[in-house]
Amino acid sequence: MSGARSSLSEALRSALGKDRRIAAWQLRSDRSRGLQTYLVKDQMEADRRTDGETHTVVVFVKNGDMLGRAGITVNPGDASSVQQKIDQAVYMAGLGGDAPWALPPASAASGVEVFDEALAGEKARTTSKSIVAAWRGAVQAQSGAHPSSMELFCGEVESTAANSSGFSATTRTTRVSMLTLLLAEGERAAERISWEERRRASDLDVGTIVARVAAEARDLTRAQVPPSGSVPVVIDAQEMTGFLAPVQANAGADGLYQKSSRFEIGKPLPIEVKGGEGLTLYSNAIAPYGLQSYAFDDDGIAGQRVALVENNVFMRPWATKQFADYLKVQPTGAFGNWEIPAGKTPLADLTRSDGPLLYVRAFSWLTPDPARGNFGTEIRVGYWFEKGEHRPVKGGTVSGNVFAALGTARYSKETVFLGDYLGPSAVRFEGLTVAGA
Amino acid sequence: MSRITRREFLMRGGSAIAGGMLAIPLAERLLSSAALAAPAVTPFPGPLADDLAAVVARLEKKFPYASALYASQNGVSMRRDRNGRRVSEAAFGSQGVSLRVFDGTQFHDSAVGSTSPDALGAAASDLMRQVTVAKSRYRILPLAAQRQTWSTHMEIDPASESLEDRMARVEKEFARVNWDDPRVKSVRVSTDVSDIRRVFVSGARSLASTTTMVSHAAILFGFDQGRPGFGLARRVEQGGLEVAQLSDAALERMKKEFVESFGTLPMPAGEFDVVFAPPVTGLLAHESFGHGVEMDQFVKDRAKAREFLGKPVASSIVSLVDDPSIAGARGSYPFDDEGVISAPTRIIENGVFARPLTDLMSSTFLGTSRSPNGRTQGWDRKPYARMSNTFVSPGATDPAELLASLKDGLYLEGFRNGIEDPQGWGIQFTAATAREYQGGKPTGKIFAPVTVTGYVPEILSNITMVGSDFALEPGSCGKGFKEFIPVTSGGPHIRTKARVS
Numbered sequence: 037m038s039g040a041r042s043s044l045s046e047a048l049r050s051a052l053g054k055d056r057r058i059a060a061w062q063l064r065s066d067r068s069r070g071l072q073t074y075l076v077k078d079q080m081e082a083d084r085r086t087d088g089e090t091h092t093v094v095v096f097v098k099n100g101d102m103l104g105r106a107g108i109t110v111n112p113g114d115a116s117s118v119q120q121k122i123d124q125a126v127y128m129a130g131l132g133g134d135a136p137w138a139l140p141p142a143s144a145a146s147g148v149e150v151f152d153e154a155l156a157g158e159k160a161r162t163t164s165k166s167i168v169a170a171w172r173g174a175v176q177a178q179s180g181a182h183p184s185s186m187e188l189f190c191g192e193v194e195s196t197a198a199n200s201s202g203f204s205a206t207t208r209t210t211r212v213s214m215l216t217l218l219l220a221e222g223e224r225a226a227e228r229i230s231w232e233e234r235r236r237a238s239d240l241d242v243g244t245i246v247a248r249v250a251a252e253a254r255d256l257t258r259a260q261v262p263p264s265g266s267v268p269v270v271i272d273a274q275e276m277t278g279f280l281a282p283v284q285a286n287a288g289a290d291g292l293y294q295k296s297s298r299f300e301i302g303k304p305l306p307i308e309v310k311g312g313e314g315l316t317l318y319s320n321a322i323a324p325y326g327l328q329s330y331a332f333d334d335d336g337i338a339g340q341r342v343a344l345v346e347n348n349v350f351m352r353p354w355a356t357k358q359f360a361d362y363l364k365v366q367p368t369g370a371f372g373n374w375e376i377p378a379g380k381t382p383l384a385d386l387t388r389s390d391g392p393l394l395y396v397r398a399f400s401w402l403t404p405d406p407a408r409g410n411f412g413t414e415i416r417v418g419y420w421f422e423k424g425e426h427r428p429v430k431g432g433t434v435s436g437n438v439f440a441a442l443g444t445a446r447y448s449k450e451t452v453f454l455g456d457y458l459g460p461s462a463v464r465f466e467g468l469t470v471a472g473a
Numbered sequence: 474m475s476r477i478t479r480r481e482f483l484m485r486g487g488s489a490i491a492g493g494m495l496a497i498p499l500a501e502r503l504l505s506s507a508a509l510a511a512p513a514v515t516p517f518p519g520p521l522a523d524d525l526a527a528v529v530a531r532l533e534k535k536f537p538y539a540s541a542l543y544a545s546q547n548g549v550s551m552r553r554d555r556n557g558r559r560v561s562e563a564a565f566g567s568q569g570v571s572l573r574v575f576d577g578t579q580f581h582d583s584a585v586g587s588t589s590p591d592a593l594g595a596a597a598s599d600l601m602r603q604v605t606v607a608k609s610r611y612r613i614l615p616l617a618a619q620r621q622t623w624s625t626h627m628e629i630d631p632a633s634e635s636l637e638d639r640m641a642r643v644e645k646e647f648a649r650v651n652w653d654d655p656r657v658k659s660v661r662v663s664t665d666v667s668d669i670r671r672v673f674v675s676g677a678r679s680l681a682s683t684t685t686m687v688s689h690a691a692i693l694f695g696f697d698q699g700r701p702g703f704g705l706a707r708r709v710e711q712g713g714l715e716v717a718q719l720s721d722a723a724l725e726r727m728k729k730e731f732v733e734s735f736g737t738l739p740m741p742a743g744e745f746d747v748v749f750a751p752p753v754t755g756l757l758a759h760e761s762f763g764h765g766v767e768m769d770q771f772v773k774d775r776a777k778a779r780e781f782l783g784k785p786v787a788s789s790i791v792s793l794v795d796d797p798s799i800a801g802a803r804g805s806y807p808f809d810d811e812g813v814i815s816a817p818t819r820i821i822e823n824g825v826f827a828r829p830l831t832d833l834m835s836s837t838f839l840g841t842s843r844s845p846n847g848r849t850q851g852w853d854r855k856p857y858a859r860m861s862n863t864f865v866s867p868g869a870t871d872p873a874e875l876l877a878s879l880k881d882g883l884y885l886e887g888f889r890n891g892i893e894d895p896q897g898w899g900i901q902f903t904a905a906t907a908r909e910y911q912g913g914k915p916t917g918k919i920f921a922p923v924t925v926t927g928y929v930p931e932i933l934s935n936i937t938m939v940g941s942d943f944a945l946e947p948g949s950c951g952k953g954f955k956e957f958i959p960v961t962s963g964g965p966h967i968r969t970k971a972r973v974s
Contacts, residue, residue, distance in 0.1 A: 068586075074855065076772055080579045081834060085599065086853040088569060088586030105559060109547070109566040112587045128549065131560040131640050184773040215953065219774060219896070227775060227896035231954040256897075264742060294556070295658040296694050298701065400901040401892040405922065407694070407701035412740065412924040412974055414892075414901035431899060433742070433924050433974040471742030471974035 042067070047118050048091055048110060049198060057126050059103065060096040060139050062199045064334065065089075070191035071164050078172050078183050086191075095125045102133025137361035142202035145331035146339035148322045152236040155210035156192045163237050164190045167214070174246035180220055181250035184227060187215040190237075199336055207331035212237050218249050222257025228417065233455050235325035252397065252417050255428035262394060262420050262429040262472040269434055269468040270386050270395040273452050273461045277374050278402040282438050283317060284371060285406035287344045289355030293362050296407070299350045301365075305439065307348055310466070312445040313379055314347035319354045320458065321372030327456040328373045337369035348442075376459030379447025386448055386464040393421040394470055395462070396434060409438035432472030441465040518543070518622070518672045518681040524590050525674040528572060528597045533676070535601060538575035538613040540675035542810055543588065544568070544852040548667030548686075551640055553647040555660055560636060563665050569852030572596050577609035580834065584853050611837045616812050618677030623807040625685040626800060627713030631666045634714065639664070642717055649719075650691040652728060656702070656735075659694040664717045673812040680808045686959070687716035691727060697735040704731030709947035709959075711801045730887075733906075737921035740907060742974035746882035747907075747925075748875045748966055752946035753885045755962030756902040758793055758865050759950070761929045762786070763962070764893030766820055766828075767846070767858035767952075768835035777898045778826060786826045787933035790868060793821035795830055797845055797861030803947040804862040804960040811847030811856055818844045820863075824933075832858035850956045857952055865964030868939025872966040875938050879910035883973060885923055888946055898929040907973065927972050940966035 045065040052061040072084040091110040096103050106128035110121050154163045167188055175183045190212050198204040213233040220226050228249045234240045271279060283305070291297035298306050305315070321339030323329050330339045335357040343351050352365060360367035387395055397417040404411035412435035419426045444466035452461045525541040532539035545568030552559045569586040570593060581604045583596040631639065647662045665688040672681045690707035706727035710716045719727075749757060762778070770776035778786070787793075796817035797805050808814050811833045818828050832847035835858055848859035876884060887905025894900065902925055909918040945963035 070853070072582075072855065076838075077774070082580035082582065082855060084571075084582035084584060084855060085596075086584045086586075087592075087596075088567075088853060090567070090586065102557065106561040108562045111568055112592070113568075113589060125562075128560040128562070128636060131636055132551075132558045134557045134559065184775050217773065217775065225777070225896060229953060294554075296701075298699070400894070400899075401890055401903075403890055403903075407703065410739070410922060412903065412922055414899070414924065414926050416894075430897070431926060433901075433926055435739070435742075435924070435974055469742065469974075471972075 042089065044110065044112060044115050045091060045196060047115065048093060051118050051122055052093065052095070052200070055122060055126070057097060058095050059098045060200045062094040062139065062335070063197065064092045065196045066193055068191060068193045070189060071160050073164055073168055073188040075168070075183070075186040077185070078175060093122065093125055095122065095129050097126055097129045099130060099133045101136070103136040104129035104131065104133045106132070134358070135362060137358045139199045139201045140203060140336045140357055140367070142204070143336070143338060145205040145207065146322050148329045148331055148339050149324045150210070150235050150329050150331070151208040152210045154237045155190050155212055156208070160190045160192070164188060167212070167237065167240065167242060170242040171214070171216070171246060174243045175218070178218070178246065178250040180222070181218045181253045184217040184219045185215070186217070189213040197332060197336055203336040205332050205336070210235055211327070212240050214240060214242070214245070216245060216249050218246070218253045220250070220253035220257050222254065224257055226253050226256035226259070228253035228256060233327055235327060235329070239325055256417065256430055259428035259430035260473070261431040262415065262418065262470055263392065264470055264472045265392065266467050266469055267391065268389050268393045268464055268466050269470070270393065270462050270464045272395070272397045273454060273457060273459060275396065275399055275402055276376070276459065276463060277457050278399070279404065279438060280317070280374065282404050282406050282409040283315070283345065287350065287353055288371070289353040289359035289363050289365065292353055293359050298407070301350055301352060303350060304348050305345065305350055305442070307439050308443045309348065310443045312443050313447055315345050315442055315445065316343065316347060316377050317345040318343050318375035319368060319372045320375040321369055323373045323375065323458055326373035326458070328371065330370070330372070333369040335369070337367050339372060340368055341372070341375070342368045374457045374459065376447065378449050378451045379460050381446050381449055383448040383450050383462055386446060386462055387421050389421060394429070394434070395419045395421060395426070399434070404438050411435060411438060429472070432470060434468050434470055436465070436468040441468060517670060517683055521588055522672055522674065522679050522681060524588070524593060525570065525672060526679060528593045529674050531597055532572065532574050532600060536574040536604070536606060537577060537609060538675070540573045540673065540812065542571045542573070542849070542852065543670070543672035544571070544810070544849065545670045546667055546851070548665060549636065550665045551643045551663065553643050553662045555651070558640070558643070560640060563667050567851055570596070571852050572600060574600050574604060575613055576604055577607040577611065582855065586852065613833070613837055615676045616678045619814070620679045623682040625683065625711045627685060627715070629714040631685065631714055639714065642714065646691070646718065649724060650693070652693060656695040656697045657693055657731070658696060661692045662690070664689050666714070671806070671808070671810065673808060673810065675812055678812050680812060682807045684711055684806065685713065686711055686803065687714065689717040689719065691719060691724070693727060693731045695731070700735050702731055702734035704728060704734065709803050711803065711805060733919055734921070737906065737919050740920040740923050740974055744970060744972050746879060746968070747971045747973065748879055748882065748884045748968050750884070750886040750966060751942065751944035751963045752888040753904045754865050754964040754967050755863070755946050756888045756891050756904070757932065758964055759860060759863050759960070759962040760891040760893055760902050761900050761933060762793055762820060763795070763860045763863045765895035765898065765929070766826070766830055767860070768829040768831045768839065768841070769858045770895050771829065772835050772838050776895045778829070778895065781826045782829070784826060785824050786930055787821055787824045788936040789824040790939050791821060791824055791933060791936050792819065792866040793863070794819055794866055795846065795860050795863045799862050802862045802945055802961050804860070806861065809845040809847045810849045813843050813845040813847065815845045818846070830858050830860065832856055848958050850958055854956060857956060859952065859958055860950060860960055862945055862961045864943070864945060864962060865939065865967060867941050867943045867965040869941055870938050872940035872942045875940055875966045875968045876910065877913040878938065878968065879913055882910050883907040884910055884915070885925070888948070889922060899926070900929050900932065901926050924974050925971050926974070932969055932971055935970040936967050938968035942966060
């Protein structure tokens with residue numbers, strides 16, 4: 037893929053610029069290529085190449101004192117009907133309306149690193165093959181666990197964005213995604229699955245991933261349902277973005293504008309502190325090779341690192357340009373990667389307890405109620421700590437409330453980078469309810 | 474059923490409309506322009522089927538199997554809330570073609586986001602150049618010759634009305650939903666109408682379909698003494714604009730759900746006698762056995778169900794079906810993405826595991842006949858063995874009898890999400906609420922949310938009553954962490970025992 041604009045992109049830009057019905061416009065052109073590899077056990081099942089080009093046009097029209105807005109997608113086959121497509125967008129925009137807001141003017145996009153040459157062009161094929169070879173080698177090195185399947189996606193996207201206020205920028209991004217599914221035999225058959233994504237091939241530590249998945253699969257062959265009770269629960273970093281989803285939902289400017297948020301700017305979160313460390317949370321869109329890092333968001337706002345919550349106090353919302361204008365706050369752009377500072381306690385100390393303690397490596401599907409924060413979810417991989425020993429557990433549930441739990445949170449001193457999360461490798465919460473045997 | 478990824482779930486929650494009531498739509502003035510005549514209707518599939526056939530014929534000269542799949546989705550989305558309204562193209566619009574060949578041992582695909590003959594020719598050349606034919610270990614039986622085109626049956630064709638008239642429907646619906654209650658802070662009505670198109674060509678088979686999907690929803694959100702609550706009503710079906718209207722009963726249920734949501738209690742954990750409402754029965758059907766009988770999991774040694782083919786796995790009063798041929802259901806299609814014509818598959822018959830769901834890969838590698846379950850998220854993704862409309866067959870008992878039989882138990886309603894565990898045969902799904910029942914009557918206590926966990930054969934074997942009613946609930950299903958497709962799941966009310974927390 038080259039940096040040159042496509043002819044369709046140029047035709048759209050020209051037509052939008054001339055159209056006097058349109059008060060403002062945005063254009064985003066994406067050119068994507070990908071390689072997909074599928075293994076059954078360790079043998080090739082299928083491979084795929086993908087090649088796509090799409091253009092997303094958003095037009096704004098004045099409608100009395102309101103601003104109508106509509107988006108359309110234009111594909112390569114639409115080259116001969118550009119004007120018809122724009123007419124369609126103008127028509128739809130005229131049927132609706134929001135309170136007016138302004139597109140961002142020309143500004144510098146962030147220079148965040150989100151592109152890896154090893155995943156682009158013809159190099160992607162070589163990189164893909166080397167990752168598959170590394171995966172096969174790592175799997176063969178495991179005893180007591182064997183492969184069920186593997187999927188590998190390597191892709192690149194070149195995006196050009198422009199708007200009627202003079203913004204124009206191009207960014208190239210890459211992504212590698214790997215599914216690993218291993219089986220283990222023991223007291224009972226068990227499986228463990230992982231889905232890992234990174235921007236850069238060298239950040240995908242295949243050996244470590246396979247070793248962890250294999251170890252968990254082996255552990256699950258002898259895992260039992262944990263006992264029931266109200267116990268300290270340490271939750272692994274892998275689950276923290278899901279766990280903190282209600283904080284993200286309530287911290288958005290759109291939720292504040294719609295009155296669906298429980299947060300108030302400058303005030304503490306609805307957390308009753310019971311000995312825990314305060315939560316500090318950044319939306320970080322400029323973390324190098326972060327999955328949610330971006331040079332500019334869909335509105336053309338440059339990626340930023342923004343403190344949303346500091347020591348349990350809601351400092352400012354993450355705000356797209358539209359809702360920032362409505363709330364009269366600075367736009368931050370779309371939510372970026374999750375960043376939480378390191379805590380005070382070594383991980384080994386987090387799992388120490390006078391009584392029993394549960395360490396959850398993975399839940400089956402953690403989706404707390406975004407408004408209330410209530411959750412209840414099955415333990416997919418966990419470890420029960422008691423009397424100086426620990427044993428694997430699976431099944432049973434952990435339930436509680438995210439906001440209540442945050443009042444007791446203790447964050448590990450060690451940190452990890454998981455693609456879209458930079459933060460403590462685990463967090464301990466007191467008194468969550470475990471429903472098991 | 475992985476309804477949606479967590480990130481998508483989070484990001485979609487933020488969509489909003491802002492502003493106040495509109496002036497007279499500018500659209501009328503804009504429409505008066507000569508350039509805005511109604512767009513010409515392009516016949517479907519038109520020359521595309523011939524273009525695909527030409528490419529496939531070229532590939533078939535070299536490879537033992539070749540096919541082409543065109544997949545597209547586009548539509549119009551309308552939103553109305555207390556701040557304003559928006560009309561736009563529905564999200565996830567895309568179109569493209571996937572060319573596929575089999576070399577005797579593995580599949581190779583080249584997919585392009587275009588329908589131009591040049592792009593298709595280049596993709597075919599890529600396959601011809603890159604792939605060599607191996608000594609054949611497997612054989613793919615050709616599908617019987619068939620040329621056919623399908624479209625959705627509907628009462629009110631969306632194309633017969635202007636978008637202004639459709640927006641007027643949404644406004645009318647908003648007026649019904651916009652409840653003047655001080656606890657209500659946010660009200661939203663949305664109507665999405667999408668066309669999903671498929672063309673499949675292989676050998677002498679050429680199939681085309683246009684499926685019109687209507688998603689209509691209303692949401693109330695608010696606070697009562699600082700405690701958040703919400704109510705939801707929706708219809709997601711194949712059909713026309715007749716779908717874009719909620720019944721009075723549905724609106725009353727939504728208001729009741731909104732009010733009750735402020736007073737729900739945390740669910741105490743334990744094993745209970747339970748009655749599942751149809752959406753919860755559907756979750757059980759989908760998560761307990763549906764994913765575990767997708768036969769690509771057999772190839773990967775991942776499905777415990779494989780050991781139970783022809784053996785009892787459930788109470789003898791339980792039958793489980795996957796049927797993509799149900800008229801109007803969200804999970805329906807006339808043919809799957811690998812060209813197999815839709816028909817019901819009886820997965821469990823009277824408690825015995827009878828038949829898995831296949832895709833082309835698994836039926837080829839395991840040498841079985843094919844069921845119509847090879848499905849893909851889109852032109853740029855691989856097909857897998859997937860469910861469509863999956864349900865427990867109705868029985869003979871009045872559902873009221875099931876509830877009356879609950880001496881000390883729970884009635885679970887509404888679905889939130891679930892996840893499969895085909896190898897361990899565990900199950901987890903979350904229902905919206907559980908009502909406590911004593912002596913066959915509700916006590917007034919409502920718990921939320923409610924997570925059901927357990928061992929699949931145990932839950933299925935514990936089913937003691939199957940209702941005579943039937944309903945399907947729309948959803949989106951993922952495979953692991955990705956590959957989302959439209960489905961439904963459902964059945965009648967059932968009574969069983971379950972571990973709930």
